[in-house]
Amino acid sequence: MMIGIDLGTSNSLACCFKDGKCVLIPNRFHEYLTPSAISIMDDGTVEVGKIAKQRKISHPDVSATNFKRDMGSDKIYKLGDKSFTPIELSSLVIKSLVEDARIFLNEDIEEAIISVPAYFDDTKRNATKLAGELAGIKVERIINEPSAAALAQHIHDDGEDKTFLIIDFGGGTLDISVVDAFDNVIEIA
Numbered sequence: 542m543m544i545g546i547d548l549g550t551s552n553s554l555a556c557c558f559k560d561g562k563c564v565l566i567p568n569r570f571h572e573y574l575t576p577s578a579i580s581i582m583d584d585g586t587v588e589v590g591k592i593a594k595q596r597k598i599s600h601p602d603v604s605a606t607n608f609k610r611d612m613g614s615d616k617i618y619k620l621g622d623k624s625f626t627p628i629e630l631s632s633l634v635i636k637s638l639v640e641d642a643r644i645f646l647n648e649d650i651e652e653a654i655i656s657v658p659a660y661f662d663d664t665k666r667n668a669t670k671l672a673g674e675l676a677g678i679k680v681e682r683i684i685n686e687p688s689a690a691a692l693a694q695h696i697h698d699d700g701e702d703k704t705f706l707i708i709d710f711g712g713g714t715l716d717i718s719v720v721d722a723f724d725n726v727i728e729i730a
Contacts, residue, residue: 543652543681544642545689548631548669550609551712553577555638555653557646563693568641575638579630580604581620589637605630612672613664628668632675639678654682656689658709659716659729686711687718688727695722704730 544566545556552574555566565573570591580593581603588596597604603621611627618625639650657669666683673680684692687707694705702723709716719730 542642542646542648542650543654544639544650546635546638546653546655546673547686548609548635548655548657548672549577549712550607550714551577553634553638555642557642559646566638566642566645568637569644575634575641576606577609577631577634578604578606579608579620579625579633581623587633589633612661613668628672628675631669631672635673635676635678639676650678652679652681654684655680656684656686658711658714659685659687659718660714661685685718685729687716687720687729691720691722691727695725695727700725 542557547554554573554575556563557566567573568575568590575590576594578590578593578597580588580596580600582588593604594606597606605618605620608618608627608630612631614627616627618630642650653673655669655673657666669683670680686709690707690709691705695703705720705722707718707720721728721730
């Protein structure tokens, strides 16, 4: 089974195409958004999501957020006595989303398409792909968020040729893109 993942700076989510429609996948708290946060618990286990975000306030020395901004860099995050790269931290978020999807769908998740901001260069895109692989899945494709939005609307409009202005108010980024959609081609102008 393949899922789609929006690996966000502040929040992430997963979805799949099932029964002819896109279905959002809830996490273990029955919420669709999973905070992109990591925290090392007192017993050494790694917590991802809502609890990790809450612990960022009370335990900032063992918690991390906003690491997606550093994808493709050599930055190291020290969480207590453990060290992590942005790729490793992102892989923990992806792994959590994949596990939630596996439980929700009752199927093994082997592949994913991951959306990334329009400004992600090849280094950041490759780092995102590595994070997916480190999480144990094959990343079939990395797609720009504006392209994903335009593609969804293009399909909804039955493939009618259009030009879109895509405004992405993300938690950590603001992207504005002009996108042409024609003959099943999505092109960022």
